[in-house]
Amino acid sequence: MFPKHAEVQDYIEQYSKEVRHLIQFGTQVLDLHQEASGKWTIKTQSVTQSKDADVVEYHFDAVVVANGHFNVPYIPKVEGIEAFSKAHPGAISHSKFYRRPEQYTNKKVVIVGNSASGIDIAAQITPYCAQPLISSSKSESYLQPETPPNQLDRPPIAKFIPENRTIEFEDGSRESEVDTVLYCTGYFYSYPFISGLDPPLITTGERVENLYQHLFYRPNPSIAFPVLGQKVIPFPFAEAQASVIARVFAGRLPLPSESEMEAWEKDVVEEMGEGRGFHVLKFPKDADHINMLHDWALSADGEGRRSQATNGYVRQRSVANSEDASDTSKGETIGRDPPYWGEKEYWTRERFPAIKKAFQALGEDRHKVQSLPEVGFDFEEWKREKENESKKLL
Numbered sequence: 001m002f003p004k005h006a007e008v009q010d011y012i013e014q015y016s017k018e019v020r021h022l023i024q025f026g027t028q029v030l031d032l033h034q035e036a037s038g039k040w041t042i043k044t045q046s047v048t049q050s051k052d053a054d055v056v057e058y059h060f061d062a063v064v065v066a067n068g069h070f071n072v073p074y075i076p077k078v079e080g081i082e083a084f085s086k087a088h089p090g091a092i093s094h095s096k097f098y099r100r101p102e103q104y105t106n107k108k109v110v111i112v113g114n115s116a117s118g119i120d121i122a123a124q125i126t127p128y129c130a131q132p133l134i135s136s137s138k139s140e141s142y143l144q145p146e147t148p149p150n151q152l153d154r155p156p157i158a159k160f161i162p163e164n165r166t167i168e169f170e171d172g173s174r175e176s177e178v179d180t181v182l183y184c185t186g187y188f189y190s191y192p193f194i195s196g197l198d199p200p201l202i203t204t205g206e207r208v209e210n211l212y213q214h215l216f217y218r219p220n221p222s223i224a225f226p227v228l229g230q231k232v233i234p235f236p237f238a239e240a241q242a243s244v245i246a247r248v249f250a251g252r253l254p255l256p257s258e259s260e261m262e263a264w265e266k267d268v269v270e271e272m273g274e275g276r277g278f279h280v281l282k283f284p285k286d287a288d289h290i291n292m293l294h295d296w297a298l299s300a301d302g303e304g305r306r307s308q309a310t311n312g313y314v315r316q317r318s319v320a321n322s323e324d325a326s327d328t329s330k331g332e333t334i335g336r337d338p339p340y341w342g343e344k345e346y347w348t349r350e351r352f353p354a355i356k357k358a359f360q361a362l363g364e365d366r367h368k369v370q371s372l373p374e375v376g377f378d379f380e381e382w383k384r385e386k387e388n389e390s391k392k393l394l
Contacts, residue, residue, distance in 0.1 A: 027046055029042060283350060358375040
């Protein structure tokens with residue numbers, strides 16, 4: 001249920017077997033820009049230790065930029081932070097550079113941020129660091145409803161004071177002789193290899209701008225940026241987006257007018273703001289978005305007949321990679337079916353923080369767990385109880 005990194009890597013390697021021969025490893029993208037014709041030019045160079053390799057140039061009709069957004073650390077501006085860092089080199093760090101909990105043995109640690117990385121790193125460091133571990137955050141965590149043992153919750157940091165390695169929090173409380181402040185505060189969005197786009201993708205780095213549905217570059221939607229969303233489950237989200245991208249690039253799925261796409265972005269800004277909240281799709285937004293992408297993908301030309309009875313699609317077998325892949329006369333889908341989240345998936349996603357807590361409570365035995373009922377979450381049982389309650393009300 002919560003696989004180790006080696007299992008995730010194996011999954012990705014198995015998933016990518018069909019296209020592995022197309023992947024260039026050890027290659028840096030030096031530049032990506034749009035030509036006047038609308039096509040894209042990419043310049044790459046193999047990364048070698050011996051000498052500079054030749055720069056190779058390619059031309060494409062469409063591009064998917066899937067480099068992720070976990071590279072340029074975001075650390076908020078706080079009074080005194082530069083002076084503190086200068087006085088105590090290495091005392092302020094970011095989760096990007098975290099490697100092993102043992103390096104924090106007997107140290108007084110402040111972790112800033114209580115999203116996924118903050119919670120996971122705090123759980124790993126706590127057995128090693130000086131007690132209690134101090135957690136600084138601006139709001140309650142949606143992943144951790146209760147404060148763990150040996151952890152002291154504090155509000156955001158208001159000031160760094162170099163003398164006695166002191167930190168002052170917004171409630172006026174202080175902690176002195178702090179050895180490490182580890183920011184788990186996310187990253188800036190960054191595309192240093194993309195040049196010449198107007199309007200730009202990046203200004204402040206807090207979000208990617210001029211996109212439609214967090215995905216297509218509005219002025220030229222032949223370039224797409226999957227999985228920019230925060231607080232989402234990445235793999236099914238990526239698969240749903242890929243289903244839309246493939247159909248759009250194949251010319252089977254039209255996009256709205258540019259003015260409609262711009263209006264969508266303005267609506268999101270009005271709701272979520274211009275900053276870091278723009279790409280946040282906290283449940284149930286993530287689930288709703290996956291299902292929207294599913295319906296959008298299956299509205300493409302040749303995707304089978306729509307079922308009015310179920311408000312969905314009668315989906316036949318997928319014919320991707322088969323000889324009759326272009327035959328849509330029988331209502332068959334083309335390419336991979338996008339994921340769709342039903343009642344069970346919504347139920348599971350809503351309970352994710354509690355499920356993770358129960359899973360972690362099992363200690364080393366947690367890696368033997370294969371199903372939700374083993375940690376006390378049985379969807380079928382919940383559904384039966386819900387039905388029985390409805391019958392009683394009737």
